[in-house]
Amino acid sequence: MLGLLETGSGFWSAIIWIVLVLVIGSIVIYIRNKGEDSYKKNTEQDKPFISGNPEESKESSHLSASHIYWGFTEALKGYYNPLVKMHTGNINDYSSWIIVIAVIILIMVGVSG
Amino acid sequence: MNLSNHIPILIIAIPLLAAFLVPLIGRINKEATGILATLALSVSLILTIALAVKILTVGPQVYVFGATSPSLTLPSGLKFPVRIMFQIDAMGIFMGLITAVVSFVGAIYSLMFMKQNSGLDKYYSLLLLLTVGVFGMEFTGDIFNFFVFLEIASIASVALISFRGIDLGEPAEAGFKYMVVSSISALVVLFAIGIFYGQYDLLNFAALASVIKYSQLDKIALGLLIPVLAMKAGAVPMHMWTPDAYSEAPAPITMMLVAASQASLYALFRVVFSLYNISLNALTVGWIIIIFGLLSMFIGVTMAIIQKDIKRLMAYHAVSQTGYMFLGVGVGLAVLANPEALKDYGITAMEGGIFHIMNHAMYKGLLFLTAGALFFRSGTRDLNKMGGLAHYMKYTTIFFIIGAAAIAGLPPFNGFASKLLIYESVYKFNPLLSIVAMVVSILTLASFVKVFHSAFLGPKLPQFKEVKEVPRSMVFAMAVLSCIIIFFGLFPDLIVKNLVHPAVMSLIEQLQYTGTVLGGM
Amino acid sequence: MIGNLPYVAVVIFIGLGIYTLMFKKNLIKIAIGVVLIENGVNLFLITLGYRKGAIAPIYTQAPSGQAMVLPTPQALTLTSIVIGIATTALILSVAMMIYKHYGTLDTDEVRRLKG
Amino acid sequence: MKEMSRIVKTVTNFVYGFIIIFGFYIIAHGHLTPGGGFQGGAVVGSAFALLLVSYGSLNSTKFLKKDIFSLFESFGLILFIVLGFSGLGITFFYNFLANSGGWFGNAAVIGVNPGDMNTGGVIPLMNIAVGLEVLSAFGVIVLTMASGAEFTKKKEKS
Numbered sequence: 001m002l003g004l005l006e007t008g009s010g011f012w013s014a015i016i017w018i019v020l021v022l023v024i025g026s027i028v029i030y031i032r033n034k035g036e037d038s039y040k041k042n043t044e045q046d047k048p049f050i051s052g053n054p055e056e057s058k059e060s061s062h063l064s065a066s067h068i069y070w071g072f073t074e075a076l077k078g079y080y081n082p083l084v085k086m087h088t089g090n091i092n093d094y095s096s097w098i099i100v101i102a103v104i105i106l107i108m109v110g111v112s113g
Numbered sequence: 114m115n116l117s118n119h120i121p122i123l124i125i126a127i128p129l130l131a132a133f134l135v136p137l138i139g140r141i142n143k144e145a146t147g148i149l150a151t152l153a154l155s156v157s158l159i160l161t162i163a164l165a166v167k168i169l170t171v172g173p174q175v176y177v178f179g180a181t182s183p184s185l186t187l188p189s190g191l192k193f194p195v196r197i198m199f200q201i202d203a204m205g206i207f208m209g210l211i212t213a214v215v216s217f218v219g220a221i222y223s224l225m226f227m228k229q230n231s232g233l234d235k236y237y238s239l240l241l242l243l244t245v246g247v248f249g250m251e252f253t254g255d256i257f258n259f260f261v262f263l264e265i266a267s268i269a270s271v272a273l274i275s276f277r278g279i280d281l282g283e284p285a286e287a288g289f290k291y292m293v294v295s296s297i298s299a300l301v302v303l304f305a306i307g308i309f310y311g312q313y314d315l316l317n318f319a320a321l322a323s324v325i326k327y328s329q330l331d332k333i334a335l336g337l338l339i340p341v342l343a344m345k346a347g348a349v350p351m352h353m354w355t356p357d358a359y360s361e362a363p364a365p366i367t368m369m370l371v372a373a374s375q376a377s378l379y380a381l382f383r384v385v386f387s388l389y390n391i392s393l394n395a396l397t398v399g400w401i402i403i404i405f406g407l408l409s410m411f412i413g414v415t416m417a418i419i420q421k422d423i424k425r426l427m428a429y430h431a432v433s434q435t436g437y438m439f440l441g442v443g444v445g446l447a448v449l450a451n452p453e454a455l456k457d458y459g460i461t462a463m464e465g466g467i468f469h470i471m472n473h474a475m476y477k478g479l480l481f482l483t484a485g486a487l488f489f490r491s492g493t494r495d496l497n498k499m500g501g502l503a504h505y506m507k508y509t510t511i512f513f514i515i516g517a518a519a520i521a522g523l524p525p526f527n528g529f530a531s532k533l534l535i536y537e538s539v540y541k542f543n544p545l546l547s548i549v550a551m552v553v554s555i556l557t558l559a560s561f562v563k564v565f566h567s568a569f570l571g572p573k574l575p576q577f578k579e580v581k582e583v584p585r586s587m588v589f590a591m592a593v594l595s596c597i598i599i600f601f602g603l604f605p606d607l608i609v610k611n612l613v614h615p616a617v618m619s620l621i622e623q624l625q626y627t628g629t630v631l632g633g634m
Numbered sequence: 635m636i637g638n639l640p641y642v643a644v645v646i647f648i649g650l651g652i653y654t655l656m657f658k659k660n661l662i663k664i665a666i667g668v669v670l671i672e673n674g675v676n677l678f679l680i681t682l683g684y685r686k687g688a689i690a691p692i693y694t695q696a697p698s699g700q701a702m703v704l705p706t707p708q709a710l711t712l713t714s715i716v717i718g719i720a721t722t723a724l725i726l727s728v729a730m731m732i733y734k735h736y737g738t739l740d741t742d743e744v745r746r747l748k749g
Numbered sequence: 750m751k752e753m754s755r756i757v758k759t760v761t762n763f764v765y766g767f768i769i770i771f772g773f774y775i776i777a778h779g780h781l782t783p784g785g786g787f788q789g790g791a792v793v794g795s796a797f798a799l800l801l802v803s804y805g806s807l808n809s810t811k812f813l814k815k816d817i818f819s820l821f822e823s824f825g826l827i828l829f830i831v832l833g834f835s836g837l838g839i840t841f842f843y844n845f846l847a848n849s850g851g852w853f854g855n856a857a858v859i860g861v862n863p864g865d866m867n868t869g870g871v872i873p874l875m876n877i878a879v880g881l882e883v884l885s886a887f888g889v890i891v892l893t894m895a896s897g898a899e900f901t902k903k904k905e906k907s
Contacts, residue, residue, distance in 0.1 A: 014524065089353075095294065097350050098294065099655075101351055105339055106337070108401060109332050287747060288728045693781075697860070
């Protein structure tokens, strides 16, 4: 059959996947449409709830890139600090890394026999 | 004269001729330079496809320069070939197809993208030379010629990286760093060539492969070739040039640089599989490559998450994705001496790794082009300053979503197919490696969500009022890559069966490679 | 033993080049380091083709029966010299561009691209 | 760059013609003696560098024109690749002129002899093409670097 990719322990077919997504999706939409009917458009239910605080304007509420995943990088500070320090941008370090790695691999290949 | 015998050389010679004609044409008409380059690369693309069909149906092709017949490898009873030759098997043409597509798309994209710059004749001349260098690295059957093409590619790419260095400092800095590291690598390759030549008096890949003994000197040559070729491919911890060079080059050139570094990756696989094959200690070398892969995947993606420059972020992802290729092929190499494991999961792992090369070139090329489109209209690469661009650039947004979904390995795009092959086969080798690969995939998705949110989503910003969709030729270039990604995603089995599997087999079976040149299987 | 002297020179050349690349802080000196490594490798190639007491491999000056120096490494070296010229010219001109914009050639200051 | 003293200029006037002729000699005899296109081109290029250094970059641009050099460069490269293409009846780079009796078509004689200029087929032609390319490329490199150095010097002063 078209699109059947053998992976050794199973198979993958994008076409079957799409058909399945369509079928399951339509079932979900069907169930969803049968559900809660107390929702009404353009009432208070549409407005965001920020613990009673007034909503900020759209322009000032855009989150810029440096704030995204702030907590992630803060939690992994011990990992990130040395890693960023490693990327010095100094050309001497670039060539040193190549030479150090070359020596290590030479030793590994030489010793392994 | 039968032109179909001369396709291998015409693929390279036509861009080369165009590269030399472009400066002359540029004296008469500036606009014509880009059109000439695009024409030459489109001819090259058509010829590459024709050659691919020929190789996959008939078998590997050789082309001997200056001989009385293109396939005459051993004239007058010689035991070993003396002439320079091209030797193209399924793996070579697989890489050649990537280069042809990427360079053609890059030339189309450059038509409008570079229009404002001066010195366009030099730009197109260098773009064509870079293409020639990358093609040559993939097609050549001669180890010294490989060095020459490597240098051609790196000189052309340095000149292109620092192309905007007239007005800005950073491109010149990136060019300097790339030049120094790539000359080190090229000189080390030349030193290894010297070791081979001193031992065997041979420069031909196939002839060398048939006599190589894995002596102490061969080990030194291998130990020198692995790190420098891995460095050119951007393996951690020698990847520092990658984000510098990729972020400062013009967007179409960045796409070509991805193809160029993959040519170095190809050379690494060629050296390990075709030159040494089972004569080397497959487990050690395999694990070296796997460790390169692990480090590249993980450090690449974690560094990408914290970047603020959109092209630098994508460049770190290029490092991270190269790790998948190292992982897949490394697992294949580690079990090379073990036929049962090779048949069980080794070949599948290599198929995943090799298929990922092509997928990566396509979706990473597309992502760099969308980043270039954002830069073209908004004038900034800083994610902090962007926002709400989806309101103005609808096509670019769609292309970005396709590319980001593909790189994060979301079904049904092509990245998922190759990653699935890698996960399932590597799991049988060592479950831990597979788990790391999946975690990296999740982090990839996370960082592209960040890019999507900060560049495309959000309210309309006042400073981008003038922004509109990019010109039609740039949209066309991105659409070509998107169509390829979707096609590969929907029918991965066609590609794996017809293109990737022959490529993997031509890597694994050394005798097939040497037999094409030396005759007699 | 005396025949191995060129190889000692090769090691010295490449060692000095690597030292320059790793520890010298001037961009022009780094370019010199690259050239030093290149010269070392070229010398290595040339030495590989040398035979004691052999003549230069010139077609029209070859008496029959006389041993010749291997011409292939010389061709290789020549090609690599040509490439080396291009590399050196490119490195130096990029260094000039860096000086134009940064006003310095110190590697510790030429690192706006990092992290 | 400033121009140098009268002594340097006089010596340059004497020497540069000989250097250029020597360079062309090496290019033309590339198929008989050690040398060839690149080496000869580099010798000619060194004559340009000598002129530039002794006369200063402002004066020497009167007789060293970057435009003409880059034209010659393209011309040499195209000549080279066209020679490669013209062997395409058999293979790329095929030496179709060798031993044909025509241009550079004599058969080479083995043994000690003074050498025949009329041998080698396309090799002498390729040497000329490469020589043309290299000498003009050297001219372009030297001139471009000199103008760049002028700029940085101005910047240092200001």
